[in-house]
Amino acid sequence: MSRLQLRGVGKSYGATKALRHADLDIEAGEVHVLMGSNGSGKSTLSKIVAGSVRPDTGEILLDGKPVSITGPQAARAVGIAIFYQELSLAAHRTVAENICLADLPSRSVFVDRTALEARAAKYIALFDGVTGDDFSPDAVVQDLRADQRQLVEIMKALAGEASVLIFDEATSALDRAQVERFFEILRDLKGQGRSIIFISHRMDEIFAIGDRATVIRDGEIVGSRRIAETTPAEIISMMVGAQEETAVAADAAPARPAGPPVLSVRGLSGPGFSDIGFEVRAGEILGFGGLHGQGQSAVLRALFGANPPTAGSVELGGKPLHPKNPRGTIRQGVAYVSGDRSRDGVVTGRPILENVMPIHYLRERMILASPSALAAKALPALQALRTKFAGLGHPISSLSGGNQQKVVIARWLIDRPAVLLLDDPTKGIDLSAKADLFSLIRRLAGEGMGIVLYASEDAELLDNADRILVFNGGAIRRELTGAARTRFNLYQAAYEAA
């Protein structure tokens, strides 16, 4: 009998089916790998098991008995622990306290510090020799390096002594020695009969530690394979499925004659990426691909100056560009559109007009803002995107998400930038807005703008990018051009090892 069984588990967000009728068996004493492209549903599935997302349908059985996982605490109570990708540590508390956070040893109402330290020491000892300098039970978490914080997060998951452990991208910040030790620990846990659900963006890790792999595509479980009996190519074929034919449509996109380079990046490093180098030519749409969070956004934000890079050189139209803040890069002709429009784009509660104008204000060094003169500038920009709005004076919050994003993009159309950085620009917008957006992007490229497009939806990349750079672990792993721009190659490169 399987340790953990999912029967017909489904979850929808609005009209989007994140997971449909998933059946999955996780055995005792196995490392079970979940694989899939962005938005395939693997994170939703692990969150359902961990109790942070409630499924709409289906049941979960633990050792053959149905369990009701109503929340993270309920999951812990039945013996399920999760490593959170987005760090869930208390930054101002010590390593020992964080490890035992879920179940602090206490005497009456007071924390039993002796017991706390003894328990934490047991998990810290597991990583003896690879924790690095200044790592101690008393160290405050926020003073630690990223890899050390990730180790604390792993120790915290281990401290639950759960029978099912979920590790979602748990190795992303670790060095080789730390990963090796982590895998030894996982093998020990396996030997004790525990079950491990493992999600990683690195094929070499999956083949090093996994026993079985289950592939998820568009919210459906495609199939499972024994790792010993399969190959990376077979797994990737399962992830691609029958969609390969549609992807070839990419070749239909006419390869534009490449102009001179507008943006040259060399040796760019910063938080979340290192030694990035590429060129964008005038009239080219360069795609950034790969799994979520492999440095694509971080590179674009660094080039825009929102999170300045720590090293490297950038040239814009042959002139050096030093991205220190958006103000400086905008003046030199860089444009950036964030997918997180409520955080980075929209000035809520203010009129549409004021949301279109800020770039023009800056580039023209304007002082006065006469509404009629501004409207003459704003209207053509909004119309180029077929934005639907009742009046320029209406608050931007009165628009749909897609139209809000069009307003945010329109602000870059009044004074044409030399290069346009698109950071997953279609997140959460409707299909017709997406179509309007991509037709505009192709038109802008046709007019000689250099465009960098990061899209978490692979179809958007394959359909629109002339060339795709695939990111993994903060570095560019592969370049796909011409007929090589296929879903298969994209997924294979996305899982490619360092």
Added chain:
Amino acid sequence: MSAVTAFIRQPLVVALILIAVLLWLGETLSPGFASGQQILRLLIVAALLGIVAAGQNLVILGGREGIDLSVGGVVSLSAIIAGNLMAGENGGIPLAILACIVTGAFFGLLNGIGVTLLRIPPLVMTLGMLGVLQGLLVVVRQGIPSGRAAPALADFVSRTFLFGLPGILWLWVVIGLVMAFLLNRTVFGHRIYAIGSNEQAAFMAGVPVKAIRIALFVLSGVFAAIAGICLLGYSGSSFANVGEQYMLASIIAVVFGGTPLSGGKGGYTGTMAGAFLLVILQSILTTVNIDESGRQMVFGATLLVLMLFYGRGRSMRA
């Protein structure tokens, strides 16, 4: 919501209705309260508050918990500097005005630098600055008699200047027009709203967030300094902590006028009405013999009640 209810729920309209109600109440309690001469006197007092509130308004509009608790200290210091430089002579007015504005701008600049570059929360920064200013007032006053207002300044504030209105009311009208123009028709104004509404988005659109926030604190110091000069003209001579009451009152006037403490929306027209409203309220409390401590309690309670409205995102949000 019908157009009529929408109209009535606008903060400015609410304030104007309350003004009418309070004037009527005052007239009932004490006949002659709402006479033309009396209303003019109330408006002069409201102008003093309104000028301080203009700076407060700007700082609050800029968001990120923006607030200036040091305005009262700047008003007091400015009144004392002006009084001593004028010493009752008209010839001292230009230098006094210049010195006061520079002083106000200086303390505003310190506030702005503390809040933006040193990342000290505005509440803490400006409260600390208030402490510094209060200490400075004690030092400045030691051994020096408080100065007297120049006659021309006293006339400007209290006597008819143009069309039957004293100069300070004209000054207030001009400030009102300048503020409306600044907020609605200049890039600076749009950027104030942008950083108050969504600072991150403003930053990503190339708005110089820190420079603007510093400028807002500088303007707040300058407005407080101007109010200090006018206050000297109103009272004839400057005495310690003459500006103390303006801290709480200026905040209430801004909130009454429809600018929430979270910033990003509202404007100065409402604040002007809020200042007048508050002055009428204060006058009524005086009429019914409630002393200063009682008035302070009413003011504090008023602010809390207003917060209750705004905190719940109720109808008063425009």
